[in-house]
Amino acid sequence: GRSYASLAGYILPLFPPEALHIVASGGQIVSSRGQVVWEKLIPHEKVVFLAKEIEKRGAYFIFGQKDILYASASVVPNLLKHPWGIKADSANTLKDWSTPLISVVSINDGVRNFLGSQKDLNAEEIVTGYKPAYFDITAKGVNKGTAAKIWAEKQGILLKDTLAIGDSVNDIELMRVVGASAAMGHAIDEAKKAAQITIGTSEEDGLAEYLEKLLG
Structure with missing residues (x-):
């Protein structure tokens, strides 16, 4: 934010x-x-x-x-x-x-x-x-x-074709409107519940590892 x-x-x-x-x-x-x-x-x-x-x-x-x-x-x-x-x-x-x-x-x-x-x-x-x-x-x-x-x-992008990644309450509304969503490992429980999956924490390079796997 x-x-x-x-x-x-x-x-x-x-x-x-x-x-x-x-x-x-x-x-x-x-x-x-x-x-x-x-x-x-x-x-x-x-x-x-x-x-x-x-x-x-x-x-x-x-x-x-x-x-x-x-x-x-x-x-x-x-x-x-x-x-x-x-x-x-x-x-x-x-x-x-x-x-x-x-x-x-x-x-x-x-x-x-x-x-x-x-x-x-x-x-x-x-x-x-x-x-x-x-x-x-x-x-x-x-x-x-x-x-x-x-x-x-x-x-000219469809929201169903977008990905959101977050960790806090201000990310929840975003996760609800996009096609795919992931919560960081250190995210609050509400964000993890709103997201489709949970990835690693920042200290674990969770975002970098997730994107590398996603993009092949």
Whole structure:
């Protein structure tokens, strides 16, 4: 569910420039070079409101615009140390905070209760086996599954001919709309139940081994 800004400097350059990617937990579809072909934004006023309420409850927010992550000021130094070479800055430098995805870290029950009350948004707590739980917030009705339908239409691809691989709750809707699905070995139980098969963990090079077998 990462923003384009998280992937721009390290992952996406490995793909052809014209390749299309679902990013921001389904809130945006971009080319490898960052050209936006579709997006559903959370409006500026709503993002500002959420950010204030999140920080008031002791948590921190992060969101992307183009190739920069904007965040609570105290989070920026850690983002700049990321091995993927992420660009980051304080959100206070922005005039327009609209974004397809807001991530919330250092969460607590106060944050959970607050986000649960925001019925005009899709707020999912993301639990994985390799980092602390966090929230991804997108516009209402937006997820990787809805984005996959748009992604496929724009390329003339049938969803029944696509494969999805995931490990968390935000991958489940995607797994339900594609033709084939696999859960990583470290995936949460709900993702494993939604997937057709379970493969090895990241530490076991599960994805690489699976793709090698699949592609012969």
